[in-house]
Amino acid sequence: MLLTAGARPGAGAARARLRAWRRTRPFWAGLLLVLAGAELPLAPLAPLPVLVSLGVGGLAALGIGAALVVAGLFLWFAPHARHYVAVNALILSVVSFAATNLGGFGAGMALGVAGGAMGFAWTPGPRGPSRTARRRGRTLAVAVPLLLLAVAVPARGPKAAASPARYAPVPAPVTAPVVTTTRFAPDGFTVAGITEVVTAAGPRKVMVLRMRAASLTDYRLTTRDPGPRLALGARSLRLTGAVTLYLTRFSGCLEGVVCLTFTPERLPVPPLVPPFVYLTRVCAEQALVTSDAISADGLTLRTPG
Structure with a gap:
């Protein structure tokens, strides 16, 4: 009983310290990136020799997965670099769709996109925007990359989206070099x-x-x-x-x-x-x-x- 009673204050203090530490950095965004990085190489469920035999796709799963894990750790331990890290994590997550097994069958890519967007939208301390404004910012930051993913595979033929016709200032050759x-x-x-x-x-x-x-x-x-x-x-x-x-x-x-x-x-x-x-x-x-x-x-x- 004495040990239990004495352990509770220590456990409570540890939880309080963890909570205080978590609130000073984009913790959940980093966790999502770590999970995304772990999921990408696990999706093939194969040992390293098999991944190597798969070629670029298998090696890319390992490389992009490791990079996303590192990005998540950076959000935890270097939150001041969150914008730069989050943008790179978003890029890697989208690239994983073409480079790996469809971005870990969509799961790893979705976790990476969500984590990168949340990391980019995170604002520190109570001096920042209000809780409602921060929540709206996070929602928008997550929604925008998802909308980009929705149009990542454009339509073919005359229906393909294009900006209004503009012309370069000088003529181009008939057949491009x-x-x-x-x-x-x-x-x-x-x-x-x-x-x-x-x-x-x-x-x-x-x-x-x-x-x-x-x-x-x-x-x-x-x-x-x-x-x-x-x-x-x-x-x-x-x-x-x-x-x-x-x-x-x-x-x-x-x-x-x-x-x-x-x-x-x-x-x-x-x-x-x-x-x-x-x-x-x-x-x-x-x-x-x-x-x-x-x-x-x-x-x-x-x-x-």
Whole structure:
């Protein structure tokens, strides 16, 4: 009896400390991310050798799952970085749908999206918005990513959503040149939407990608219009200042692991990429490119044989 009576105050104090600690950080958002990260590799219910034999899908489940667990821990122990961590967790959760087994059959992706949204919407302390306002903010933050997921697979053909037709300032070639690079590192990358560019054969629908700057390694551009073809190459290419790419097709491997392909009928969601992300084995059909400045190292120009 003495031990029990003496244990209760200690247990109550521990609960009070845990409650106080929990209220100073997005605890439930972190818990959802940890659960999402644990669910993604568990969904295949297979040991590591089997996951390796599955190829990129199995390894991506391990990689994205571990990253979501780390993101959840960051929300617990580094809540000041919650906005940056939450956005990256949202991106990884959506990417898991294409990179793993449908995002852990939807469960891991849903947990990750909810956790990332809650982490982004969380506000500390009683000095922030009222409880009702915070609740509305969390509800909106969860609802917006779910709405984005609902339109992640756009309609095909003429029913595909597109912004009103706009035209680039200069004509584009009838057949877009092919650009390849072993590494594409954008800075401030966003998807601006869909537009049309002028060609001699009429308007052509393209994706519009904007960024502050971009670095390309082993850059190669090959024209495909009738007549003599040209091949432009560079060991490295740097685009800076209001960079805009008009592409009819874009494919690459995110962080060298998750390979994706985008067209004007299939755009990425969410429409931004964190600053540390890069793509390898990039192949794009580039109708036009505009930039304030372009610098190249080891520039070459030749006619393909």
